[in-house]
Amino acid sequence: MQFTVDAMLGKLARWLRIMGFDTLYAKSMLDDEILAKSISERRVLLTKDRTLLMKAQKAGAECRLVRSDDIEGELAELAPLISEKPPCTRCPICNSILEEAKRETISSNEVPPIEPLWLCPNCGKVYWHGTHWKRIVETLEKIERR
Structure with a gap:
């Protein structure tokens, strides 16, 4: 969708x-x-x-x-429309499909020592499951329970 x-x-x-x-x-x-x-x-x-x-x-x-x-x-x-989740995650900034990345391929010094990492091939932003990820998951679980 x-x-x-x-x-x-x-x-x-x-x-x-x-x-x-x-x-x-x-x-x-x-x-x-x-x-x-x-x-x-x-x-x-x-x-x-x-x-x-x-x-x-x-x-x-x-x-x-x-x-x-x-x-x-x-x-x-939107729950009826978004019940089937796509198999990939997109960049929240530019909408490109994120690619799993290896630490050695990331040039930024701001990336914490956490794996896995995802890289946006379009805008270059790097993502990982930081403390914010727990809040995202909690929010989604709360919505699913509604």
């Missing part, structure tokens, strides 16, 4: 990418561009904008109005 997320749902875009979903964050796109991209790439449009929702429905795009104002609620609303 692929998503387009409008400018009001930036945090949701990051979370969907972390979960492995191909997510276009349309923060600087006009409504018509968002619709055209969503339709041509068969993406589900997620929005808080009722006007955009009505335009999308009229154009035949698959879309969902996100009502919640917190990430747990937003993800819970």
Whole structure:
């Protein structure tokens, strides 16, 4: 499943990418561009904008109005769409598929001595399971229990 997320749902875009979903964050796109991209790439449009929702429905795009104002609620609303998780994780910044990396191939001195590591082949950002990862997992488990 692929998503387009409008400018009001930036945090949701990051979370969907972390979960492995191909997510276009349309923060600087006009409504018509968002619709055209969503339709041509068969993406589900997620929005808080009722006007955009009505335009999308009229154009035949698959879309969902996100009502919640917190990430747990937003993800819970999408639970039926995101129950099957993709096998990979995406870069929360640029949406590229992360690749497992060996420490010796990473040029950054800021990487802690933790394995495994993942590298974004597009933006070069390095990821690992740090203390934040525990909070991410706890949040996702909490949502699954809802």
